[in-house]
Amino acid sequence: MINEIDLKKLWGNQKTNAPDLAELFQRVDKFKKKRLRTLIKLNICLLATALFIGFVWYWYQPEMITTKIGICLVFLAILIFLVAYNKLYPLFAKPGFELNSKHYLQQLLHIKAKELYLQKTMLKLYFALLLLGICLYLVEYTSRMELLWAVVVYSVVLLWIGFNWFYLKPKINKKQNIHLNNLIEKFKKIEEQFKTNQKP
């Protein structure tokens, strides 16, 4: 029969060689680079788009107010998304490992809820502003075209945005939301374990 002393003895039997410290420091560097790369990738992508739009404004000197409003709206969409993402990023990367387990779980739940919010609300806002911006932006250029070509340009743009909005976005969102909701549920289950009367 295993008693309490035996449990402690058995527990202590488990030993393994500590990996070399150099390996650990390599890992520190790897983590740092990975975090930086993720952050840079998204920022560069969106900032390049913003720069391109800025260049269009500078180069083509739009005359109509609708074009200028359109460009501003696209800028705003990118800016809002970048600010929201960059504000949340430190939380995703370092979620407060020094907290006690109870607070840490609450923090994880909070982060996952924010992630859901970023995906649902922020992405909707981003797409809406982008759609409105592009449509307004096109007014000036399509007004100089023949009606048929103007209809074609708007149709292609609307079809492309529609494909993103009605097909691509829900598909990606569904997959990510299932994963996030799954995690939230699991975290909540662990939270339940803090109750006094829970038995092993």
Place this chain on the structure above:
Amino acid sequence: MNLSKENKLDFEELYTTYWQKIFRLCMGYVNDADWAKDIAQETFVSVWENLSKFRGESSIGTWIFRIASNHCLRQIERQNRMPKSELPTDLELTGQHSEEKEENTVLLYRFISELPEMQRIIISLELEELPQAEIAKITGLSEANTRVKIHRIKKKLTQNFANYDQ
């Protein structure tokens, strides 16, 4: 990383002192030697990154165990990894009855890894001989609740061994 030489020495000392303890905690949690080593390493990466921010509000050991416990809890996000029962390849058990000891050690870690997540952490800290007040500080449970839980988990583990023997 702009930590001083002194900090690096401090860290090396912490690493040597706590590696086995943290590894065992992780092993109790996942029961997979490679995975446990991974979590233990991630823990020490966090310790290294945050050492300059440690203000001594708790003992350094409590602080490290907190970081390790939270890294364990975060494993829920790694859904693709499935735990398996095994001992590390470099595990050395010597002396009489080593086979029986080995089997019981494997069983103990398996039984622990089958408990609900928080109970795995609580019992691992208890078997690591941390005072119950410290365990309460690491987990965020009250001391009374910690005591009750430890008692129940030990009973359950002993029962598991008894059932296995039959």
